[in-house]
Amino acid sequence: MKIVSDTGFSATPGRSSLPIHGNPVKIASDQNNGIRALQDKSQQVISAFIDRASEVIIGKESSIRLALACLLARGHLLIEDLPGMGKTTLAHLLAQLAGLHYQRIQFTSDLLPADIIGVSIYERQSEAFRFHHGPIFSQLILADEINRATPKTQSALLEAMEEHQVTAEGETYALPSPFFVIATQNPASQVGTFPLPESQLDRFMMRIALGYPDSASERSILTGDDPRSRIQELPVVIDPDQLKSLQAETRGIHVAPALLDYVQSLIDFTRTTARFEHGLSPRAGIALLSSARAWALTEGRREVLPEDVQAVLSAVVSHRIRDLEGRSAGDVGQHILDTVPVP
Numbered sequence: 001m002k003i004v005s006d007t008g009f010s011a012t013p014g015r016s017s018l019p020i021h022g023n024p025v026k027i028a029s030d031q032n033n034g035i036r037a038l039q040d041k042s043q044q045v046i047s048a049f050i051d052r053a054s055e056v057i058i059g060k061e062s063s064i065r066l067a068l069a070c071l072l073a074r075g076h077l078l079i080e081d082l083p084g085m086g087k088t089t090l091a092h093l094l095a096q097l098a099g100l101h102y103q104r105i106q107f108t109s110d111l112l113p114a115d116i117i118g119v120s121i122y123e124r125q126s127e128a129f130r131f132h133h134g135p136i137f138s139q140l141i142l143a144d145e146i147n148r149a150t151p152k153t154q155s156a157l158l159e160a161m162e163e164h165q166v167t168a169e170g171e172t173y174a175l176p177s178p179f180f181v182i183a184t185q186n187p188a189s190q191v192g193t194f195p196l197p198e199s200q201l202d203r204f205m206m207r208i209a210l211g212y213p214d215s216a217s218e219r220s221i222l223t224g225d226d227p228r229s230r231i232q233e234l235p236v237v238i239d240p241d242q243l244k245s246l247q248a249e250t251r252g253i254h255v256a257p258a259l260l261d262y263v264q265s266l267i268d269f270t271r272t273t274a275r276f277e278h279g280l281s282p283r284a285g286i287a288l289l290s291s292a293r294a295w296a297l298t299e300g301r302r303e304v305l306p307e308d309v310q311a312v313l314s315a316v317v318s319h320r321i322r323d324l325e326g327r328s329a330g331d332v333g334q335h336i337l338d339t340v341p342v343p
Helices: 024-056 061-072 087-097 113-117 151-163 215-223 227-233 240-251 257-272 282-298 306-317 329-339
Strands: 009-011 077-080 102-106 118-123 128-133 140-144 165-168 171-174 180-185 206-208
Touching (some): 024 087, 024 227, 024 240, 024 282, 061 087, 061 206, 061 240, 061 282, 077 087, 087 102, 087 180, 087 227, 118 165, 128 171, 151 180, 206 306, 240 282, 257 329, 306 329
Parallel strands (some): 077 180, 102 140, 140 180
Antiparallel strands (some): 118 128, 165 171
């Protein structure tokens, strides 16, 4: 039997009495209002980020949104395109708008792993070796023209991308947080390139291509200032702490069981069709779901829809599966979407 006294205490015989502080309905309402305010602020920040980036990379909002989704999903981005398409500009732009410490590593055929990770140097004063950090110890790394370096040097990024740490001289060193790698590469048909091994490709959550601008965008580029000159003038839109908060918010985006069924159907199709040499791995499935969550957040939603999965599919799977009929990356993604129905 429960006893309620006129002092506002609720008691049950044999149990201690606890005070009731405030109206539970009002408390729940205030909490919901606080959550909505936080969500609205997140959406404002994301919209401002995309708008600012679109002022520099003109006519490529979809590519910018994919790059931001990759960053929010704590992935790494590979940009493959011809020289002069804005690959390096996009990487520098993301670092500026997110307030991240930025390092560019120009990959060449004579680049060594120690040039990326760092090296131990003997110091005469202390009579000991001291490890000097390489450029990998930054929050955003631009691995420019990564496929011009040898496979041995390319593999130096593997541990850093997967574990967010590097090992040198038997010691393990943690990398800054957040940590994001953007690698650019020229098409493999160009002279002097070393194709990335599959183990390296799989570490990239997405691969995108910027492509040629449309006529109106190119006219704007030709008649305006050099976009690269404006990057340093742009304000920080998302600071590193806000970025970590948005990354945590991304992981909390709701995924319904029916949506999971759809994602699994897409993955199963790549494993059973005779068109592909091999199917998507479990890591690829995780990347697809994480990317869809991030895309939903950039669209202002708190749950993943099939449209979110469809928006990121080509970018997530195109570098992970090999089409035996030699079709382009976009055609591969579209073929999967056309074949697998939405439940």
